[in-house]
Amino acid sequence: MKRGTLRVSVIIPTKNEGEAIGRVLAxxxxxxxxxxxxxxxxxxxxxxxxxxxxxxxVIREPRRGYGxxxxxxxxxxxxxxxxxxxxxDYSDRPAELPFLLAPIIEGRADITVGSRxxxxxxxxxLPWHSVFGNRLAAGLITLLYGIKISDLGPFxxxxxxxxxxxxxxxxxxGWAVEMILKGAIRGFRIVEVPVSYYPRIGKSKISGTxxxxxxxxxxxxxxxxxxxxxxxxxxxxxxA
Numbered sequence: 605m606k607r608g609t610l611r612v613s614v615i616i617p618t619k620n621e622g623e624a625i626g627r628v629l630a631x632x633x634x635x636x637x638x639x640x641x642x643x644x645x646x647x648x649x650x651x652x653x654x655x656x657x658x659x660x661x662v663i664r665e666p667r668r669g670y671g672x673x674x675x676x677x678x679x680x681x682x683x684x685x686x687x688x689x690x691x692x693d694y695s696d697r698p699a700e701l702p703f704l705l706a707p708i709i710e711g712r713a714d715i716t717v718g719s720r721x722x723x724x725x726x727x728x729x730l731p732w733h734s735v736f737g738n739r740l741a742a743g744l745i746t747l748l749y750g751i752k753i754s755d756l757g758p759f760x761x762x763x764x765x766x767x768x769x770x771x772x773x774x775x776x777x778g779w780a781v782e783m784i785l786k787g788a789i790r791g792f793r794i795v796e797v798p799v800s801y802y803p804r805i806g807k808s809k810i811s812g813t814x815x816x817x818x819x820x821x822x823x824x825x826x827x828x829x830x831x832x833x834x835x836x837x838x839x840x841x842x843x844a
C-alpha cells in the first residue's frame with residue numbers, strides 16, 4: 605500500500621458523546637483519513653449535530669449494540685483500503701492513528717489492535733476490574749488460539765477484505781473479541797500496537813456500570829469458549 609493514495613475510513617460508534625466527539629474528530633489526522641462515519645444510537649445530547657457540523661457522515665442506527673454500530677458503519681464505507689474503529693469518548697487518542705496503520709501499510713499485519721495495557725495509561729483511565737478482565741481474556745486467547753495479545757482494546761484497524769472474510773455478526777459487546785478469534789482461526793496476521801489511554805469523557809456504558817461489566821464479561825468469555833470448542837470439534841471430524 606502506498607500512503608499517499610491510501611483511503612482510510614474511520615468508524616466511530618456513539619451514544620451521548622456530545623462532550624467528547626468534537627475532540628475526537630478534531631484529533632484525527634486529516635492527511636490520513638478519507639472519510640469519518642459516526643454511527644449514532646439514539647443520542648439525546650446533540651452528538652449527531654456536532655459530528656455533522658465537523659464534517660463527519662452521520663448514520664442513525666436505532667438498534668442497540670456496539671457491534672451493531674460497527675457493522676452498520678462498515679457496510680456504509682466508500683471502498684477504503686483500511687477501516688479504523690475508534691470510540692467516541694476521547695479515551696484513545698485519534699492522533700495515534702498512524703501507529704495502527706503502519707503495520708498494515710508495511711504489509712506486516714492484516715488486523716492491528718491498540719493495547720491500552722502495553723502503552724502509557726493515565727491514572728484511573730481503566731478501573732481495576734477492566735484491567736483484570738482484559739488481561740484474563742487476552743491470556744486465554746494467547747493460550748488457546750496461539751496469538752500473543754495483552755488487551756482487547758477498541759482502537760483497531762483492518763483491511764476491509766479481511767473483515768468481509770471474517771463475516772462478523774456479533775451485535776453486542778462480543779463483536780471486538782469475535783474479530784480477534786475469527787482472525788486467529790482463519791490465520792490472519794494480528795499485530796498489537798501499544799497506545800496511550802486516558803479517562804473517558806462521560807460515563808462508560810460498559811465498565812462504568814455493573815450490568816455493563818457483567819454483560820461484557822459474559823459475551824467475551826462465552827465467545828472464547830464457543831469458538832475454541834467449535835474449532836476442536838471441526839478438527840476432530842476432519843481427523844475421523
